[in-house]
Amino acid sequence: MNSLVEVVGVALPETCGDPVIWVRPDSIGYFGPDLGVALHSTSVAVLTVGVDGPIVLEAPGCAVTTARSVYAPARASHRIIAPESRILLLFLDPAGPRAADTAAAMREFAGPFGLGHRREQALSIACLAGADPALVVRAAAGAVVAADPRITALALAIRSDPGREYRAPASAAELGLSTSHFLRLFAQSTGTTFRRYQQWARLRHVVGGLAAGHDLTRSAVEAGFASPSHFSDTFRETFGTSATAVLDAGVRFDIGA
Structure with missing residues (x-):
């Protein structure tokens, strides 16, 4: 429970609301409704969390999968559908000071896609509380990548x-x-x-x-x-x-x- 309190921190007015995109040196985040995306492949890895409920992963060669959170590595073609949930999209700069092995925080994998982030509940609570983006990133971060x-x-x-x-x-x-x-x-x-x-x-x-x-x-x-x-x-x-x-x-x- 202490970890949830630490993650949520103090709600800041500038990060509350729906929808919002934040830009920080180490991340880009989006919190809001499903924007109806088509199949795409991101330049860097992205974590998607269904804040209010489950989300659906569609990807070539993979069965349609329902989960509460999905990790997609860079260049993996996919799309997320969230018919009844707002979503958190989190792009962590892979070479930034907060670069993290988010894949290590996923409970299982379907092909290249991670399912079930171990702190998905904390991430949802942080979004709903309007927590500072730095705290949202902290909740998502796994083991730090030792880059050259x-x-x-x-x-x-x-x-x-x-x-x-x-x-x-x-x-x-x-x-x-x-x-x-x-x-x-x-x-x-x-x-x-x-x-x-x-x-x-x-x-x-x-x-x-x-x-x-x-x-x-x-x-x-x-x-x-x-x-x-x-x-x-x-x-x-x-x-x-x-x-x-x-x-x-x-x-x-x-x-x-």
Whole structure:
């Protein structure tokens, strides 16, 4: 019981409400109704929790599965349906200071998908109480991933300047590694590919721009997308819905500190 109290903490007005997207250095989170997504594959791993009730996982090659929480690794095509529940979507930056092996907190697996997060009740309570996002992340985090410090530094550089085009051969050479070794090391340290991590950094920058009050076009250009259509295609591929649909749903943004 003490762990639940610790997770919930003090409800903060800026994180209460429905729906809301928060942006922090180590995470992006969404709390609100099902947005009706199509099949998609995220750039980084995502944890989905049915806050009010069960959710349904659909994925190619897997039986339709009902659970209260689902972990989907990066690049795993899937969609979550929540007909009677608001959901928590939690994207943890795989190379950030709060990077965690969320998969280790799942009770069982169906193919690549984890089912039943061990702290799903605490996560639901934290969302309903309007807990600070940092406490929600703390409830979700499992064992911390020991990333190679060279990869951690590179990931920070990518997040700091997402508009720059990073090439694997050049980045590998700067670290004194072969390209193949570099790409394996990056994937081992972050749980996603070098290309997908750059995609994640750009999408995160766009969401941060929207949270700061910038328009969608400006945010996408500053993030390094070649055109509005490039951004739209990437967003839909990653999240299973359009950025316009998210904005039309009346989502409120919380950029925090």
